[in-house]
Amino acid sequence: MKCLIIAAGKGSRLRQRGDSKPLIPVLGVPLIERAIRSAVEAGVDGFFVVTGYQGERVRGFLGSLAAHLGVPITPLFNEDWEKEDGLSVLKAREHLHEPFLLLMSDHLFDPSIAREMMSHPPDEGEIILAVDEGIRNSLVDMEDVTRVKTEDGKIRNIGKGLTDFNGFDTGIFYCTPAIFEALEHSTEKYGETTLSGAVRILATVDRARALHISGRFWIDVDDPAAFGRAEKALLDRLRSKPNDGPVARYLNRPLSVKISRRLVKYPVTPNQISLFSFLCSMLGAGLFAFGGYPGLLMGGLLAQFASVLDGCDGEVARLKFQRSVYGGWFDAVLDRYADAFLLFGLTWHALSANPGPLMLFIGFLAIIGSFMLSYTADKYDRLMSDRIIHGNVFRLGRDVRVFLIFIGAIFNQVPLTLSLIALVMNIETIRRVIVCRDHG
Amino acid sequence: MKCLIIAAGKGSRLRQRGDSKPLIPVLGVPLIERAIRSAVEAGVDGFFVVTGYQGERVRGFLGSLAAHLGVPITPLFNEDWEKEDGLSVLKAREHLHEPFLLLMSDHLFDPSIAREMMSHPPDEGEIILAVDEGIRNSLVDMEDVTRVKTEDGKIRNIGKGLTDFNGFDTGIFYCTPAIFEALEHSTEKYGETTLSGAVRILATVDRARALHISGRFWIDVDDPAAFGRAEKALLDRLRSKPNDGPVARYLNRPLSVKISRRLVKYPVTPNQISLFSFLCSMLGAGLFAFGGYPGLLMGGLLAQFASVLDGCDGEVARLKFQRSVYGGWFDAVLDRYADAFLLFGLTWHALSANPGPLMLFIGFLAIIGSFMLSYTADKYDRLMSDRIIHGNVFRLGRDVRVFLIFIGAIFNQVPLTLSLIALVMNIETIRRVIVCRDHG
Numbered sequence: 001m002k003c004l005i006i007a008a009g010k011g012s013r014l015r016q017r018g019d020s021k022p023l024i025p026v027l028g029v030p031l032i033e034r035a036i037r038s039a040v041e042a043g044v045d046g047f048f049v050v051t052g053y054q055g056e057r058v059r060g061f062l063g064s065l066a067a068h069l070g071v072p073i074t075p076l077f078n079e080d081w082e083k084e085d086g087l088s089v090l091k092a093r094e095h096l097h098e099p100f101l102l103l104m105s106d107h108l109f110d111p112s113i114a115r116e117m118m119s120h121p122p123d124e125g126e127i128i129l130a131v132d133e134g135i136r137n138s139l140v141d142m143e144d145v146t147r148v149k150t151e152d153g154k155i156r157n158i159g160k161g162l163t164d165f166n167g168f169d170t171g172i173f174y175c176t177p178a179i180f181e182a183l184e185h186s187t188e189k190y191g192e193t194t195l196s197g198a199v200r201i202l203a204t205v206d207r208a209r210a211l212h213i214s215g216r217f218w219i220d221v222d223d224p225a226a227f228g229r230a231e232k233a234l235l236d237r238l239r240s241k242p243n244d245g246p247v248a249r250y251l252n253r254p255l256s257v258k259i260s261r262r263l264v265k266y267p268v269t270p271n272q273i274s275l276f277s278f279l280c281s282m283l284g285a286g287l288f289a290f291g292g293y294p295g296l297l298m299g300g301l302l303a304q305f306a307s308v309l310d311g312c313d314g315e316v317a318r319l320k321f322q323r324s325v326y327g328g329w330f331d332a333v334l335d336r337y338a339d340a341f342l343l344f345g346l347t348w349h350a351l352s353a354n355p356g357p358l359m360l361f362i363g364f365l366a367i368i369g370s371f372m373l374s375y376t377a378d379k380y381d382r383l384m385s386d387r388i389i390h391g392n393v394f395r396l397g398r399d400v401r402v403f404l405i406f407i408g409a410i411f412n413q414v415p416l417t418l419s420l421i422a423l424v425m426n427i428e429t430i431r432r433v434i435v436c437r438d439h440g
Numbered sequence: 441m442k443c444l445i446i447a448a449g450k451g452s453r454l455r456q457r458g459d460s461k462p463l464i465p466v467l468g469v470p471l472i473e474r475a476i477r478s479a480v481e482a483g484v485d486g487f488f489v490v491t492g493y494q495g496e497r498v499r500g501f502l503g504s505l506a507a508h509l510g511v512p513i514t515p516l517f518n519e520d521w522e523k524e525d526g527l528s529v530l531k532a533r534e535h536l537h538e539p540f541l542l543l544m545s546d547h548l549f550d551p552s553i554a555r556e557m558m559s560h561p562p563d564e565g566e567i568i569l570a571v572d573e574g575i576r577n578s579l580v581d582m583e584d585v586t587r588v589k590t591e592d593g594k595i596r597n598i599g600k601g602l603t604d605f606n607g608f609d610t611g612i613f614y615c616t617p618a619i620f621e622a623l624e625h626s627t628e629k630y631g632e633t634t635l636s637g638a639v640r641i642l643a644t645v646d647r648a649r650a651l652h653i654s655g656r657f658w659i660d661v662d663d664p665a666a667f668g669r670a671e672k673a674l675l676d677r678l679r680s681k682p683n684d685g686p687v688a689r690y691l692n693r694p695l696s697v698k699i700s701r702r703l704v705k706y707p708v709t710p711n712q713i714s715l716f717s718f719l720c721s722m723l724g725a726g727l728f729a730f731g732g733y734p735g736l737l738m739g740g741l742l743a744q745f746a747s748v749l750d751g752c753d754g755e756v757a758r759l760k761f762q763r764s765v766y767g768g769w770f771d772a773v774l775d776r777y778a779d780a781f782l783l784f785g786l787t788w789h790a791l792s793a794n795p796g797p798l799m800l801f802i803g804f805l806a807i808i809g810s811f812m813l814s815y816t817a818d819k820y821d822r823l824m825s826d827r828i829i830h831g832n833v834f835r836l837g838r839d840v841r842v843f844l845i846f847i848g849a850i851f852n853q854v855p856l857t858l859s860l861i862a863l864v865m866n867i868e869t870i871r872r873v874i875v876c877r878d879h880g
Contacts, residue, residue, distance in 0.1 A: 326876055329816075333873060336815055340808045348797070357788070360800075364807075368780045371811050375776055376769075378818055433773060436766055 001118055002096060003044040004175075007032050007105035008052025008081035008088045013223040020054035022105045023061055026230055027319045028264030031221060032058065032105045033065055037321040039101060040071060042114035047073040048095050049105070050088040052081020084193040086183045093180045102173035108230055109172055109218040117174045117211055127179050127202055129155060130172040131210040132218060139219045139229050140168055146196055148210065155208040158196045167210065169196070170218045178207065235261060238315045248311065248399035256311030263316050270317040270324075273309060274331040280306035281338035288345030293412055296349060300409025303342055307402040310335065335398055336374055342405055343367045343421070350414045359415065366418045369425030370401055376432050396428050441558055443484040444536060444615075447472050447545035448492025448521035448528045453663040460494035462545045463501055464667075467674055467759045468704030471661060472498065472545045473505055477761040479541060480511060482554035487513040488535050489545070490528040492521020524633040526623045533620045542613035548670055549612055549658040557614045557651055567619050567642055569595060570612040571650040572658060579659045579669050580608055586636055588650065595648035598636045607650065609636070610658045618647065675701060678755045688751065688839035696751030703756050710757040710764075713749060714771040720746035721778035728785030733852055736789060740849025743782055747842040750775065775838055776814060782845055783807045783861070790854045799855060806858045809865030810841055816872050836868050 011021025018024040022032035029037070036047060047066075051058040059075040066073035074095065078088045089102065099121055101114060113130050122128045131148050132140070147165035149157040158169060173179075182198035190197065202208040217237065219230045235257050244253060263273070280302050287299035313331055317323040347363025373396060401421065408417025451461025458464040462472035469477070476487060487506075491498040499515040506513035514535070518528045529542070539561055541554060553570050562568050571588050572580070587605035589597040598609060613619075622638035630637065642648040657677065659670045675697050684693060703713070720742050727739035753771055757763040787803025813836060841861065848857025 329876065330873065333812065333816055333869070336812060337808065340804075340811075344801075344804050344808075348800075351800075360788075360791075361784075364780075364784050367804075367807065368777065368784075368811075371780075371808075371815075372773065372776060375811075375815055375818070376773055378815070429773070433770065436769065 001044050001101060002046045002048065002098070003036075003039045003101040003103060004089070004092045004096060005032065005035055005039075005047060005049045005103045005105050006085055006088045007035075007058060008050050008055075008078045009085075009106070010053040010081070011106065011222075014221070014227060016224065017227065020057050022051075022058050023054075024227075025265075026108065026221065026227070027234055027261065029320055030061070031108075032061070034108055034321075035103050035105050036065065036069070036071075036073070038109060038111045039103060039114060040069060041111040041321075042101075043118055044101055044114075045071060047071065048076055048092045049073060050076045050078050050091050052078045052088065055081075084195075086187070086193040086195050086198060089195055089198075090180060090183050093177075096180075097177055099174065099176050102175050102179070104171035104220070106221050107171040107218060108221060108234070109170065110213075110216040113170070113172055113211075113213050113216050113218065117172065120174075120211070122174055122176050122209065124176065125178040126176055126207045126209060127199065128174040128209045128211050129158075129199065130170040130213050130218075131155075131167040132170050133167045133212050134215055135166070137168070139217075139226075139233055141220065141222065141226055144222055145169070145220065150210040153210055154206060155199060155203045155210050157203065158199045158208075160196075167212075170213060171220065172218070174211075178202065231261075234319060238318060241314075243397075245397040245399040247307075247403040248397070251403070252308045252311050252399055255308045256315060259309070260312045260315035260319065263312060264319050268316070270313040270322055270327050271330055273313040273316060274327070274334055277306045277309035277313070278334040278338050280309065282341055285338075285341035285345035288342065288409070289348040296409045296412060296414070299342075299345065300406045303402050303409070304406035306338065307399060307406075310398070332374075332378075336371065339370050339374075339398065339401065340367050342402070343370060343418070346405065346408070346414050346418055350418060354415060359418075362415070362418050362422050365422035365426060369422055369429060372429040373401075373425050374398070376429055396424065401425070441484050441541060442486045442488065442536060442538070443476075443479045443541040443543060444529070444532045445472065445475055445479075445487060445489045445543045445545050446525055446528045447475075447498060448490050448495075448518045449525075449546070450493040450521070451546065451662075454661070454667060456664065457667065460497050462491075462498050463494075465705075466548065466661065466667070466670055467701065469760055470501065471548075472501070474548055474761075475543050475545050476505065476509070476511075476513065478549060478551045479543060479554060480509060481551040481761075482541075483558055484541060484554075485511060487511065488516055488532050489513060490516045490518050490531050492518045492528065495521075524635075526627070526633040526635050526638055529635055529638075530620060530623050533617075536620075537617055539614060539616050542615050542619070544611035544660070546661050547611040547658060548661060548674070549610065550656040553610070553612055553651075553653050553656050553658065557612065560614075560651070562614055562616050562649065564616065565618040566616055566647045566649060567639065568614040568649045568651050569598075569639065570610045570653050570658075571595075571607040572610050573607045573652050574655055575606070577608070579657075579666075579673055581660065581662065581666055584662055585609070585660065590650040593650055594646060595639060595643045595650050597643065598639050598648075600636075607652075610653060611660060612658070614651075618642065671701075674759060678758060681754075683837075685837040685839040687747075687843040688837070691843070692748045692751050692839055695748045696755060699749065700752045700755035700759065703752060704759050708756070710753040710762050710767050711770055713753040713756060714767070714774055717746045717749040717753070718774040718778050720749065722781055725778075725781035725785035728782065728849070729788040736849045736852060736854070739782075739785065740846045743842055743849070744846035746778065747839060747846075750838070772814075772818075776811065779810050779814070779838065779841065780807050782842070783810060783858070786845065786848070786854050786858055790858060794855060799858075802855070802858050802862050805862035805866060809862055809869060812869040813841075813865050814838070816869055836864065841865070 007022040014021055014024055023030045049062055055077050062073045062075050076091045078091050080087050146160050146169035147162040148167040148169050149165045150167055179198055182201040186192045186197040186201050199208050221227050221230045238257050239253050284299040284302035287295040317327055343366045350359050404421055447462040454461055454464055463470045489502055495517050502513045502515050516531045518531050520527050586600050586609035587602040588607040588609050589605045590607055619638055622641040626632045626637040626641050639648050661667050661670045678697050679693050724739040724742035727735040757767055783806045790799050844861055
């Protein structure tokens with residue numbers, strides 16, 4: 001599947017952010033790179049990008065991006081970039097003889113929209129436009145958006161000035177080459193060189209279908225206000241991770257998102273963040289073991305800080321399209337070491353005040369219980385996911401565990417904390433063993 | 441997909457094992473139940489079973505098996521069970537109007553043969569027979585086997601007395617109802633009432649295909665010698681578990697198979713075996729902690745015994761068709777607790793002789809390292825399997841870990857053993873982190 005991206009405009013309303021609009025970064029990733037990576041995630045394996053204003057710079061960027069992604073990106077050039085967008089689309093006419101995806105470089109979108117689109121190809125001579133039926137979508141700039149009127153899944157009319165409309169043009173198209181003929185027809189007959197003009201022509205002959213996006217994310221980044229909304233929307237999406245436990249959701253995540261927002265501007269990789277968070281935990285564990293109460297306090301703060309940072313690796317990976325199977329695994333492995341060392345540090349601390357086998361045994365149970373909770377969850381995940389009771393409110397994860405350590409350290413209640421962790425983690429493990437059996 | 445099973449014969453050569461041949465257990469499971477469960481594993485969802493000798497008893501057994509499996513099993517009756525097998529097949533004529541699987545109750549087979557067969561249905565008027573092309577198959581009784589001559593995937597001739605042959609009849613058929621007409625035709629025209637006679641008729645009109653089984657397991661259990669070979673073959677299959685580490689392969693597995701062979705005769709479930717093995721480990725851990733050298737020795741023996749038993753749960757599950765997702769998970773969870781308690785017991789033992797933080801830290805590292813090895817392997821398994829280097833000789837699993845504990849206990853070298861485990865397990869974890877990264 002090939003994809004055509006229009007990246008010719010100047011974007012004068014975003015001048016303050018950068019001179020070439022497609023290269024303006026949104027949370028660390030240039031707009032054109034976001035469009036291309038989203039399309040790759042959706043399954044596209046080749047690109048044509050129509051450049052215009054500052055074309056040389058954009059083409060240079062695309063060259064290195066193509067090499068990095070291992071996907072062919074062919075730059076085209078529209079010398080008439082100051083004119084309407086239909087002319088840019090026509091520049092690709094010679095290259096596209098099969099159905100193709102058509103995107104705007106300044107629109108961000110959830111790749112699942114493009115993926116769903118690609119699973120329903122257009123009929124011969126047809127085009128499909130992803131239409132946002134959410135008339136109350138707060139990300140839409142009502143002054144500037146292209147409005148669409150649909151009826152029974154067909155587009156009836158399209159244009160910026162429509163008063164009778166029930167959706168918005170998201171800028172995501174699945175076209176047959178018929179779009180080129182419609183553009184020429186529209187230009188010759190009506191002198192109308194916009195893409196909307198061509199869509200109107202196809203709509204009159206019932207060849208323009210609408211795909212409803214059902215509330216999924218998209219945004220047109222056209223001016224500083226939209227830019228701010230786009231960044232906020234991308235960050236908000238990070239907060240809605242369904243696996244987050246209560247501490248992650250209400251304490252760690254709001255903080256980590258604020259940190260990630262800054263981190264994306266630097267060339268820091270998610271694995272480096274995981275490693276840094278791990279080192280903070282290890283330092284915290286050392287302070288627990290050797291520091292008396294001041295060490296305990298500092299260690300607790302460090303552990304909780306590391307737990308917040310532990311969210312940033314995944315967030316930065318999502319924001320910068322750097323998610324990887326290895327990254328998730330590496331993070332999990334480091335977390336297990338960090339957990340164990342923190343609890344061992346606490347045990348050591350407790351033993352220096354209350355030496356004896358009981359304290360040692362409680363520390364051991366806390367370590368093993370915490371480990372078992374992660375282990376069962378992962379084996380759970382793989383083998384047992386159908387047996388998990390949905391809507392389980394009693395979600396015990398690393399966020400809760402480290403928070404208990406943090407609170408226990410602050411209040412200098414190490415034996416109590418270790419006992420609590422030992423008890424709760426092992427009981428929860430046993431509960432899982434029983435729940436899984438009963439659902440077997 | 442329906443399946444017809446012929447279970448009418450008397451099996452007089454197996455009289456000493458039981459009076460009704462289909463009900464004779466092979467490693468704890470009656471022959472007819474093995475045939476039915478293998479077919480269910482292959483995807484069959486309904487059975488017709490032709491009974492004969494001791495039909496009442498067999499039908500009673502099938503009734504409770506159907507209820508237990510939740511699969512309909514319709515018993516039919518052939519009063520002429522002393523005559524040829526073709527008559528039994530004809531008893532199902534009224535019930536089968538679509539292609540169906542045809543099996544013999546006294547043949548054991550790898551369900552993957554039936555599964556592969558079912559993915560290549562016969563053409564109209566055709567039958568397919570699974571043919572063993574392995575002329576040197578030591579499980580075949582050359583005196584008694586039905587021989588087959590194939591050419592280009594077609595059956596040319598079939599019969600017990602063939603001298604020109606290149607394969608054996610495995611008794612696994614995929615038939616269209618054409619088999620019934622061929623049987624009638626063979627009976628009327630030649631007075632030949634065997635199934636082989638009908639296959640010969642179809643072969644002459646090029647309607648009998650052969651599916652080669654490529655060395656997969658099957659055996660006809662017809663006399664005490666074949667019975668012994670069948671049991672041995674089923675047990676041998678347990679030994680070839682590709683994930684086994686060196687200690688499992690050469691020490692634990694040969695012992696556990698001997699134990700499982702006896703266990704299958706009792707109504708013990710795999711999960712009960714897992715639990716018993718776990719309790720042995722826990723007892724061993726207790727002896728480590730409190731027993732001095734005699735306790736250490738006894739604990740080591742118990743731990744190694746538990747490690748051997750730890751193979752039996754899976755073996756019994758495979759032999760008795762009791763494998764379950766939960767069983768594997770439950771076993772893994774108990775193993776992690778057992779590992780941790782054994783190492784904690786050893787640490788306790790070592791601390792009573794050499795108290796001090798170093799020993800404590802080594803014990804902690806041994807526990808965490810062992811845990812990490814299992815954790816990374818499971819996360820490995822799920823996320824990283826494509827990055828494992830195949831043919832990795834350095835396989836470190838639970839078998840090796842417990843064996844080290846056993847040896848260390850016998851030779852009273854606890855600090856050395858803990859140090860070795862701490863070192864090896866953590867280094868191997870770090871090696872995995874690096875290997876996975878390099879393959880990312």
